[in-house]
Amino acid sequence: MKTTAAARVQPSPRETLDSVVIRFAGDSGDGMQLTGSQFTTATADAGNDLATFPDFPAEIRAPAGTTYGVSGYQIQFASHDVLTPGDAPDVLVAMNPAALKVNSDALKPGGLLVVNTGAFSSNNLKKAGYDSNPLEDGSMDRFRILPLDINKMTLDAVKDVGLSSKESNRCKNMWTLGLMYWLFGRERDETVSWLESKFAKSPKVAAANIAALNAGHIYGENAELPHGIHAYEVPAAHLTPGEYRNVSGNEATAWGLVTGAQLADLKMMYGSYPITPASSLLHQLARLKQFGVTTFQAEDEIAAVAAAVGASFSGSLGVTGTSGPGVALKSETIGLAIAAELPLVIVNVQRGGPSTGLPTKTEQSDLFQAVVGRNGDAPLVVLAAATPGDCYYMAIEAVRMAVKYMTPVILLTDGYLANSAEPWPLPDLDALQPFPVRFHRDPEGFHPFLRDEQTHARVWAVPGTPGLEHRIGGLEKDRTTGHISYEPHNHHRMTKIRHQKVAGIARDIERAKVDQGEAEGDLLVVGWGSTYGAISQAVEVLRGRGHDVSHLHLRNIWPLPEGLGDLLRCFNSVLVPELNFGQLTMLLRAEFLVPAESLTRVTGQPFRVAGLVEAVEERLQRSAE
């Protein structure tokens, strides 16, 4: 916790802090995700900037008390700009021994450890792998410990409501939340109304949860806390004025797709098969039927994309969403959309691979799959969102490119973006440029591969239009008639046209430019996707320390923006941090013959700012030697 000067000169009942990182951790069934998201809402209301990172196991309900069943939710909030959920937590809330076991190493020395001693039975300690109670054997002495029997205090708080002991015990996350609200001066109103509406059909459950929430808060107000533990205040951040909401990446992607379809004046067909961490896109869109959205929960990944391609053939916007294993299954059908030159948006919410990999953990290892992962020369557009809120704009951009160029577009997000939330200034809808689609209607001289001279996009002629009856498919087509053609030169030219069409999109996007620092110098850090926040903060730290470091962030992965090669060559070194084993690095080296170097980390977790700073300094040290 960084303490500001103001706090020292102006004694107040609350210590003022610039920024705080809190991690809530407990059993999968302890309701940590709800606790975290409620704390997030209250924190946004308090005017802080924030970023969150839910981190949960692949098992829905792992056996209680086990380390692999621990679910976590980290939030960083501050009185200044926040781009990441923070590295090491200042505060750890551990609801049981397993949660402590998994997370205590992350907590900063001197950090505050709020721990539910009610769950520290010998059985639970054993399940977590502790030989002795860590709260008693001195192994946690480096922290400021606040040991509380939250189980008991929760039961006391809700006993008058008359729930079963099991139901009563489930209110302990709200007791904890109440205490955390008091510690950091958050309001309870929003959570109270949320509980009232969530449990509208079980008023007793609502009452018990509210009683627990209040009891936790009252405990903080009245209890005599151990030395060094008191309440804090994190003043509001100076956010740009406007209307805000919290948004997660998958929410933003879903809304962006709907907005894109409206701007294109098209109905949308979203075909999908449930897969972590993309399923919530399907859930979101299934509730938006009134927007002309049809959702199709298909029998498998292939059918999901095939139905989307069929919908595009019929004049709707075909969209499919999945994660890496799903894209693997869809790749033949994506190739069909490339050959038939139909618009298609594929959202890949990346997760750890290969194979089933780490379903609930984040990674950026599907870049190769997106750019080149199909049979044949099969170019398409690849975009990558940088932040949860950016998913909205990149989804719109994916729709725009798909319909303008009659091409599949892959939008890469990842598990971290999908589930993380950030305060998001609501977009000015009137400022979004519509791009209404005009279907081809003129039978004069028609064939399905008539092209726009500028974009090379073929005409979109949809079934139901008299005089334009035609057949398309996966077989190569004659470029002048659209009929099947096995003619050697025609195939060469059609391959070239498909290549040029996608390559030419580079002229329709912003030229490469640096996000931080000068456009030439010692070291350029090149990032893409969800690492934007961590890299930005790391570069800020590095520049603050006087290093000649610039930062460039790529949203357009294929085609790459114009001017990128020249820009890369303006630096002595290029360093590419990615959550994979060097995929963008290889792409940059192959495209521009620059000696880009890779900084890789594949732990299923986002980059830590401190880790990046250290790695870059090490790299700078090497060039200095």
Add this chain to the structure above:
Amino acid sequence: MSPNSPKKAYTRKDFTSDQEVRWCPGCGDYAILAAVQRTLPSLGSTPENTVFISGIGCSSRFPYYMNTYGFHTIHGRAPAVATGVKLANPELDVWVITGDGDGLSIGGNHLLHVLRRNVDLQIMLFNNQIYGLTKGQYSPTSQLGKVTPSSPLGSVDQPVVPTRFALGAGATFVARAFDVSKKLPDALMAAREHKGASFIEILQNCPVFNDGVFDLVTDRKTGPVHQLWLEHGQPMRFGANSEKGLRFDAKTLSLEVVTIGENGVTEQDIVIHDETNHQLAWMLTDLPDVVALGVLYRQHSPVYNESVATQQELAKERFGEPDLHALLRQGHTWTVT
């Protein structure tokens, strides 16, 4: 066509594309193509509102020869593509063309699901019991012991019965015909009239890799005693003089072939076809010595694309006109000043 223009009387020619047909000489697909091109005008279909979707294989070249909209997709996936086509525009008359390999091997999953969802389209499965386009390997409908390049000692795969697969999947319309039959158009018309997924198995001769495999059924001489053409409400009789028929054997819960006038069998013993009877249809899928043709099963059931459209209307009623501005403000928002 604009609503005001006079309704054009279409002919076979209007549904015939300018593409040269490239199936092998003598292929059963020619007869099926001709039957479809002849039948569509009589159904009131228009070229612009008709879509043929196919997978991969000999049969799947079919769309290129129709002067309608067509999409020659990828192996096995035509039912899924067709589902998307129908969902996006329910006004279209959608036909799926597939084969025994395309529909029952690589695409078996999609066929299962398009049938049980009951998407309103017609599926024509050309069954020649062989892989033609890849040069003669055994298919999922090849008979046990079939000698092919990939089964030199004979196939050891148990074959699937396509109509049985369809009934098992929950199909609401199941029919069977053969390529050169004069009654094929009747089956096509019945399929088109049915609301929901209509499944038609068409026995089709492959003269190159599996010639004559259905001869017993399709030959003029042997055909009459091996073809049972079903008619709803009529006794299930066949034979050159309708002397044969099907009798229910209550002891074995099965249908047996009997001859009227022999062993005391009378006309009253012959089972009346009821195309809404699922159990009966099941028994008709695989009879000894005779092949049931025509409509085996037909039953009304909710149509997938109609249910989807109904929910879309419901959503508009419940949530009002779409409003992006309100959508983005759902839940909690706050203002920074």
